[in-house]
Amino acid sequence: MLTTILVAIVGVVCTELVVMCSSSLRIAYLIVSVLFLLFFVFCGLPIKASTLPNWLSGATEISVLRWALQATFINQFNGNTAVFPDLGSVSTYDLYLDLFGWQDNGMWYSVGVILLNIAVYKVLTLLSAGIHVVRLKGGRKFRKDENVLLSLNKLV
Numbered sequence: 001m002l003t004t005i006l007v008a009i010v011g012v013v014c015t016e017l018v019v020m021c022s023s024s025l026r027i028a029y030l031i032v033s034v035l036f037l038l039f040f041v042f043c044g045l046p047i048k049a050s051t052l053p054n055w056l057s058g059a060t061e062i063s064v065l066r067w068a069l070q071a072t073f074i075n076q077f078n079g080n081t082a083v084f085p086d087l088g089s090v091s092t093y094d095l096y097l098d099l100f101g102w103q104d105n106g107m108w109y110s111v112g113v114i115l116l117n118i119a120v121y122k123v124l125t126l127l128s129a130g131i132h133v134v135r136l137k138g139g140r141k142f143r144k145d146e147n148v149l150l151s152l153n154k155l156v
């Protein structure tokens with residue numbers, strides 16, 4: 001439940017960042033769709049992390065879905081011998097984690113990585129908003145509009 005809420009928050013914050021950096025909403029819709037598709041592709045379910053080339057292996061580390069799925073899996077199935085029985089010296093739980101390229105760092109480690117992603121996306125959004133405001137501020141000038149002043153004087 002916690003990871004579901006955190007992934008929803010990551011989605012909102014990441015979408016805010018994309019919208020703030022995009023020149024139009026159409027481009028933002030396209031970028032958000034592609035970004036979440038990439039998050040899914042690199043989460044470990046469709047493509048195992050160890051099968052990726054070295055230059056692309058870091059993409060699995062920034063996939064928020066990977067950390068959410070890993071945290072949920074560890075929370076639900078760690079120590080559950082009814083679902084993952086030990087076969088002698090072989091732990092089927094560890095084999096299943098290895099199948100998707102996940103590590104048993106603990107649920108709270110994965111939640112911490114998700115919170116770190118939220119913080120990074122929010123800071124980047126605030127920086128992008130600040131840059132946007134500074135860029136607009138240079139072109140805006142506050143001056144008296146003579147036509148408005150004349151029309152106000154006529155009313156009085």
